[in-house]
Amino acid sequence: MILITTPGKVGSEAARLLAERGEAVRVLARDPAKAAGLSQVGVDVAEGDLNVPASIDAAMRDVTSVVLVSPAVPAQELNVVDSAARADVAHVVKITSKASADSPIARQRGQAEIESGLIASGLEYTLLRSNFYMQNLLMLASAISRTGRFGSSAGAGQVGFIDARDVAAVAAEIASSPDPHIGRTYLLTGPEMLSYAGVAATLTTVLGRSVAFDERTVEEDKQAMMSVGVPEPTAAMNAHAVSLIAEGEAAWLSDDVPAILGRQARTFQQFITDHRAAFS
Ligand SMILES: NC(=O)c1ccc[n+]([C@@H]2O[C@H](COP(=O)([O-])OP(=O)(O)OC[C@H]3O[C@@H](n4cnc5c(N)ncnc54)[C@H](OP(=O)(O)O)[C@@H]3O)[C@@H](O)[C@H]2O)c1
Incomplete structure (x- = not known):
C-alpha cells in the first residue's frame, strides 16, 4: 500500500x-x-x-x-x-x-x-526538489481573464517552471518502484526557462488575445495575493520568494523528469492549453 x-x-x-x-x-x-x-x-x-x-x-x-x-x-x-x-x-x-x-x-x-x-x-528516502509550479499561475487566472494583465515582482528573472502533474508523475513512478531511486535527490523542472513576460506571450498565443505582464514591487505583489484570499504571512513569504526570481533564484533546468518518466516534461504552452477555460 x-x-x-x-x-x-x-x-x-x-x-x-x-x-x-x-x-x-x-x-x-x-x-x-x-x-x-x-x-x-x-x-x-x-x-x-x-x-x-x-x-x-x-x-x-x-x-x-x-x-x-x-x-x-x-x-x-x-x-x-x-x-x-x-x-x-x-x-x-x-x-x-x-x-x-x-x-x-x-x-x-x-x-x-x-x-x-x-x-x-x-x-530510505528520495527527495524531489521542484522549481516553481506552473499551477501557481491559476491563482491569477480569474484576474487575467477579466483584465488581460497580471503582475509580479519577478522582473525579467527566468524560471524553469514545472507542471505539478509532472511532479506527481515522478512521485508515483518512484513510490511504486523505489529501489533505483533510494538516497537520490532529483531536480524537477519543465523543458524550458521563461520570464513572466514570456508567460504573458505564451498566454497571448494560446488564448488568442493579448495578455500583458506588469512589473510590481514586492509590497504590491503581497497585496495582490491577499486580495485573492491568501493570508498575510503566507502572502508576505510568497511575495518575497517571487521577488528572488528577479535575482536568478529559479533560473535552473534539469533533465531528471524525462530521465525518470521516459517522456518530455510538459511545456507552459501545454499547461495553458489544458487550463484554457480557467483563463478565458
Ligand atoms: N507551489 C510551488 O511553486 C512549489 C514549488 C516547489 C515545491 N513545492 C512544494 O509542494 C508542496 C505543496 O504541494 P501541493 O501544491 O500539492 O499542495 P496544495 O495543493 O497546496 O495542497 C495542500 C494539501 O494539504 C492539505 N493539508 C493542509 N494542512 C493539513 C493538515 N493539517 N492535515 C492534513 N492535510 C492538510 C490540504 O487540505 P485542505 O484542502 O483541507 O486544506 C491540501 O489537500 C509544499 O511542500 C511546497 O513547498 C511547491
Whole structure:
C-alpha cells in the first residue's frame, strides 16, 4: 500500500496515476469530501490530520511506501516521518523545493528541517526538489481573464517552471518502484526557462488575445495575493520568494523528469492549453 499524505495538487494526481496502474493507494485527507473523486477511481481515503499522530498511524496501516507532500509545516511532516518509522515503512518520497537551512524564506528553511529529520530517521528516502509550479499561475487566472494583465515582482528573472502533474508523475513512478531511486535527490523542472513576460506571450498565443505582464514591487505583489484570499504571512513569504526570481533564484533546468518518466516534461504552452477555460 502506498500512502499519500494530502490530496492537494500533487497528491491527488499522484493518487490518480497510481490507482490507474492498479497499485493499492491511500490518501490521508482532513476533509474526505474533497477527495471524493479519488474514492471513485479506487483510492482508499483515510480521514486524518497531520497535526494528529494517531490519525497518521491509522492511515499508515499496511503501508510500504509514503509520498510526503503537504504545505511543509515541519511539525506536521515530522509527525509523518515518526509514524513511518514506527510502522517500518520501506521508503519515503519527499516533495520539496530548493531548500536550505539559511534560506531567507521560512518555507524553505522548514523544508530543510523536514529533510534533515527524514534523513536522520534512518528511513530510505528520495527527495524531489521542484522549481516553481506552473499551477501557481491559476491563482491569477480569474484576474487575467477579466483584465488581460497580471503582475509580479519577478522582473525579467527566468524560471524553469514545472507542471505539478509532472511532479506527481515522478512521485508515483518512484513510490511504486523505489529501489533505483533510494538516497537520490532529483531536480524537477519543465523543458524550458521563461520570464513572466514570456508567460504573458505564451498566454497571448494560446488564448488568442493579448495578455500583458506588469512589473510590481514586492509590497504590491503581497497585496495582490491577499486580495485573492491568501493570508498575510503566507502572502508576505510568497511575495518575497517571487521577488528572488528577479535575482536568478529559479533560473535552473534539469533533465531528471524525462530521465525518470521516459517522456518530455510538459511545456507552459501545454499547461495553458489544458487550463484554457480557467483563463478565458
Ligand atoms: N507551489 C510551488 O511553486 C512549489 C514549488 C516547489 C515545491 N513545492 C512544494 O509542494 C508542496 C505543496 O504541494 P501541493 O501544491 O500539492 O499542495 P496544495 O495543493 O497546496 O495542497 C495542500 C494539501 O494539504 C492539505 N493539508 C493542509 N494542512 C493539513 C493538515 N493539517 N492535515 C492534513 N492535510 C492538510 C490540504 O487540505 P485542505 O484542502 O483541507 O486544506 C491540501 O489537500 C509544499 O511542500 C511546497 O513547498 C511547491
